[in-house]
Amino acid sequence: MITSATRLIAGLLVTTAIGILLLACLPARKRRLAYLEVAALGFALGLGMHTLYMFLIGLAGIRYTLPVCLAPLAPLAVVATVRIRRSGLFATLRREGEAGRLRTVTRISITVMGLLLAWKIFVCFFTAVNCPTTFDDSVTIWNYKAKVFYYEGLVKDPLHQDFFGGHTPKYPNAVPLFKTWLVLSMDRWNEAGINLLCPIIFLCTGLLIYSNMRTRAPPWLALATSYVAMSTPLFAFHAGFAYADMIVGFYFAAGAIYIDRWLRSRDSADFIVASLLFCTAGWVKDEGLYLFAFSILPGLFLYTLFNRENRPAVLRMGLLVIAIMGFLLGPWIACKLLYNFPLAVVSGDYHKLEFHPDAFDLFRQLLFTGGDYNILWVACAGTFLLYALLPRKRHMIFPVASTILAVGCVLAPFVLTPLFKWLAVGTTLNRAMLTIAPWATFTAGRIVAEWLEQNRKAGDTS
Amino acid sequence: MKNTPHIVLILLFAVNICEGAAGLSLDFNDPGDAQRLRKRGVNAEHQHEGVVHFLGQNEVALSLPANPAVDVGACPWLRVRFCARSPRRARVLWKARGEMPKGLDRAIVTPFDKNHHTWWVRLADSDLWRGEIERVDLVFEGRPGWLELDSIEVRPFSIKIYLQDQWREFWLPRSFYLGTINRLSSPRLPGGTWGSLLNILALALIVLTAAACWEADCGRRRAVVSRVALGLLGLWLIADLREVREQAHFVATIYQSYVKPAPEQKTFPSLDDFYRFVALCEQTIPPDEQYRYHTEPDWPTDCRITYFLYPRRITSDTWVETLNGKDVPFQVVYKDFSVRYDPDTRCIHKATGNGSIVISKPGSVMARYGPHSFIFREDSH
Numbered sequence: 001m002i003t004s005a006t007r008l009i010a011g012l013l014v015t016t017a018i019g020i021l022l023l024a025c026l027p028a029r030k031r032r033l034a035y036l037e038v039a040a041l042g043f044a045l046g047l048g049m050h051t052l053y054m055f056l057i058g059l060a061g062i063r064y065t066l067p068v069c070l071a072p073l074a075p076l077a078v079v080a081t082v083r084i085r086r087s088g089l090f091a092t093l094r095r096e097g098e099a100g101r102l103r104t105v106t107r108i109s110i111t112v113m114g115l116l117l118a119w120k121i122f123v124c125f126f127t128a129v130n131c132p133t134t135f136d137d138s139v140t141i142w143n144y145k146a147k148v149f150y151y152e153g154l155v156k157d158p159l160h161q162d163f164f165g166g167h168t169p170k171y172p173n174a175v176p177l178f179k180t181w182l183v184l185s186m187d188r189w190n191e192a193g194i195n196l197l198c199p200i201i202f203l204c205t206g207l208l209i210y211s212n213m214r215t216r217a218p219p220w221l222a223l224a225t226s227y228v229a230m231s232t233p234l235f236a237f238h239a240g241f242a243y244a245d246m247i248v249g250f251y252f253a254a255g256a257i258y259i260d261r262w263l264r265s266r267d268s269a270d271f272i273v274a275s276l277l278f279c280t281a282g283w284v285k286d287e288g289l290y291l292f293a294f295s296i297l298p299g300l301f302l303y304t305l306f307n308r309e310n311r312p313a314v315l316r317m318g319l320l321v322i323a324i325m326g327f328l329l330g331p332w333i334a335c336k337l338l339y340n341f342p343l344a345v346v347s348g349d350y351h352k353l354e355f356h357p358d359a360f361d362l363f364r365q366l367l368f369t370g371g372d373y374n375i376l377w378v379a380c381a382g383t384f385l386l387y388a389l390l391p392r393k394r395h396m397i398f399p400v401a402s403t404i405l406a407v408g409c410v411l412a413p414f415v416l417t418p419l420f421k422w423l424a425v426g427t428t429l430n431r432a433m434l435t436i437a438p439w440a441t442f443t444a445g446r447i448v449a450e451w452l453e454q455n456r457k458a459g460d461t462s
Numbered sequence: 463m464k465n466t467p468h469i470v471l472i473l474l475f476a477v478n479i480c481e482g483a484a485g486l487s488l489d490f491n492d493p494g495d496a497q498r499l500r501k502r503g504v505n506a507e508h509q510h511e512g513v514v515h516f517l518g519q520n521e522v523a524l525s526l527p528a529n530p531a532v533d534v535g536a537c538p539w540l541r542v543r544f545c546a547r548s549p550r551r552a553r554v555l556w557k558a559r560g561e562m563p564k565g566l567d568r569a570i571v572t573p574f575d576k577n578h579h580t581w582w583v584r585l586a587d588s589d590l591w592r593g594e595i596e597r598v599d600l601v602f603e604g605r606p607g608w609l610e611l612d613s614i615e616v617r618p619f620s621i622k623i624y625l626q627d628q629w630r631e632f633w634l635p636r637s638f639y640l641g642t643i644n645r646l647s648s649p650r651l652p653g654g655t656w657g658s659l660l661n662i663l664a665l666a667l668i669v670l671t672a673a674a675c676w677e678a679d680c681g682r683r684r685a686v687v688s689r690v691a692l693g694l695l696g697l698w699l700i701a702d703l704r705e706v707r708e709q710a711h712f713v714a715t716i717y718q719s720y721v722k723p724a725p726e727q728k729t730f731p732s733l734d735d736f737y738r739f740v741a742l743c744e745q746t747i748p749p750d751e752q753y754r755y756h757t758e759p760d761w762p763t764d765c766r767i768t769y770f771l772y773p774r775r776i777t778s779d780t781w782v783e784t785l786n787g788k789d790v791p792f793q794v795v796y797k798d799f800s801v802r803y804d805p806d807t808r809c810i811h812k813a814t815g816n817g818s819i820v821i822s823k824p825g826s827v828m829a830r831y832g833p834h835s836f837i838f839r840e841d842s843h
Contacts, residue, residue, distance in 0.1 A: 228695075231705070237646060360772060372645060379664055389675060
């Protein structure tokens with residue numbers, strides 16, 4: 001058991017190391033990264049890039065073994081060592097900003113939120129370690145594919161039962177392949193080990209939101225935003241079970257956060273990181289690409305409309321992100337075309353327009369009366385009102401527009417297509433909203449931070 | 463503030479004087495209580511620790527005889543506490559002397575969450591609640607299954623008991639079932655849910671802030687927004703504390719049922735002893751073999767056993783993962799009452815509408831888990 005745990009930790013560290021080495025290979029940064037941010041980002045990037053590599057070797061007909069899967073670490077380490085000497089990722093690491101003197105109320109709030117977060121982290125790790133794989137999509141898709149990859153490798157014969165992981169070959173493979181990697185590192189199938197992915201993503205969500213909020217907001221607000229994201233009831237519940245919706249939510253939010261950061265910092269490293277994160281979002285679930293195409297790209301376009309001076313740079317970077325994603329996801333998209341997997345999130349039966357006014361009442365019931373999202377959506381709507389009252393708001397257009405568009409992307413299909421039938425049974429909407437909940441929370445936190453900062457400046461000036 | 467103790471005393475007094483006596487009441491503490499009910503559509507019953515359990519058909523009718531007749535003016539409320547173990551809805555009917563049975567139009571739609579809920583139904587809302595009521599009926603419709611009745615009363619309104627009931631409802635734990643991954647329930651409150659109340663409060667806070675900010679200057683706006691942000695965070699924290707209670711209950715449930723017990727006693731919420739059966743299959747069937755799976759109904763165990771037993775390959779009514787040209791020597795039967803092993807023919811028989819058919823070659827039972835759960839292997843392999 002101890003050996004298994006040690007090997008599992010080693011497997012996780014290898015993934016994180018791949019991500020950190022990738023970070024080190026990126027162009028030099030003007031802005032620094034926090035230690036915990038590097039760890040979370042390293043894991044997130046490592047997962048995406050490592051599984052894309054595994055997919056390629058699977059396509060090449062090579063069976064998954066530990067040495068084969070470890071192979072990218074060595075050349076990456078050599079390149080990164082050279083790069084680190086020149087650009088110096090580790091030289092740019094920073095500690096989290098000093099908290100300064102805090103009021104008693106703030107200190108108490110921070111303590112309470114900290115305790116609640118510690119409890120939630122305990123619960124999701126307890127659940128992942130102690131519960132066997134429980135829910136339908138885990139046993140029929142995510143963990144099943146991982147098991148097939150582990151025992152049979154990537155089967156490319158469409159007539160074979162294990163074709164592309166069996167059952168649901170059309171589903172992207174980041175999550176199953178990462179679980180396969182964990183099993184390879186443990187050297188035996190272990191339910192608890194592979195189900196730890198969600199709790200780790202849960203932690204990464206909190207760390208990335210906190211680190212990025214902290215660059216522009218006081219510590220209590222950064223912690224509060226992080227706490228709200230992590231204590232959203234359905235998000236915390238999914239963190240204990242092996243589903244992929246919250247993982248897409250994390251990658252989508254992380255990608256959008258680094259785009260937003262790039263718009264402020266113009267560090268090309270941020271943009272490349274964002275591209276890699278969006279790429280992984282689409283590699284986790286098709287919804288990641290769908291959200292990127294219909295909320296992030298239009299969000300950037302709207303940003304350029306209102307910030308003309310930045311138009312050339314944003315357009316250049318927009319094309320670059322599409323190129324990076326196209327290059328990295330190319331093999332998977334080629335497989336989709338080659339094997340006739342649907343390119344859209346849902347099948348052709350749902351590709352027709354029909355209006356369902358009843359959907360709005362169901363939205364009200366599902367989003368505002370249940371226990372899934374606490375008051376998240378009302379609070380987000382409230383902060384968007386605040387945005388309307390901001391004295392200077394042009395630079396905030398990207399997060400606000402992309403969040404609103406993302407909400408539209410999730411809700412509109414239920415109103416305008418036959419997907420309505422899934423809304424009526426109440427099984428899809430709340431899970432679908434998980435894909436945008438962390439980004440909506442971050443945007444709400446950003447608006448409050450911006451509001452406080454602008455009003456403080458206005459107060460100081462007057 | 464000085465008057466607070468007086469107000470509390472007055473409220474307590476009001477609460478106590480409002481507590482009336484029930485006109486018609488059964489709490490099932492006495493062994494004979496269940497016998498006083500007239501029942502229809504009940505296949506079996508037993509009474510245990512103040513709760514009577516009925517194994518009901520599609521429709522179960524329970525009649526409370528009123529002797530003497532109920533005073534309709536003094537007792538306008540029905541208070542009933544029960545748990546339906548299958549999806550059900552309940553209707554209330556009554557019969558006045560010399561009249562046909564009548565009832566309320568609306569039904570109680572029972573949450574299918576394994577919890578005992580208390581319902582207050584105002585009978586006096588109906589013009590038909592009049593005359594000398596001889597009996598009150600509770601009719602449960604829906605799927606057959608167990609019904610657990612804690613108490614039933616026709617009574618005056620009591621704010622104390624009503625508040626006690628609502629408090630108890632508020633703290634009822636969320637049940638864990640296989641749809642929980644799609645939607646988390648919120649505690650039931652009179653006229654809505656805890657979630658809807660919080661959202662309404664948050665909305666009110668935001669509307670008030672918007673109104674306050676409209677005319678305010680910069681400094682004032684900042685103060686208002688900071689306070690509202692803290693207000694929303696406060697609401698979130700309150701809701702989250704309730705959620706912590708849910709999580710604690712979940713952790714305790716998993717620990718008590720799955721982590722702590724010995725391997726032969728482990729159960730898992732909603733899947734009962736299924737994982738123990740999986741463990742037995744893993745020990746009995748070699749990893750490179752194929753099996754036919756029998757269970758009734760197929761979901762939720764068919765997809766689960768497919769996953770847990772892989773690389774052993776399944777074939778069943780819903781899943782076909784076996785490789786062509788390779789034998790399927792094992793038959794795995796889990797709680798399927800229509801499938802049995804016949805020692806005389808040494809075959810598996812499956813009951814059909816016209817008797818039974820043989821569905822295997824001769825073989826033997828490799829491991830028996832229960833009367834209707836076993837692992838069978840054909841001889842020729």
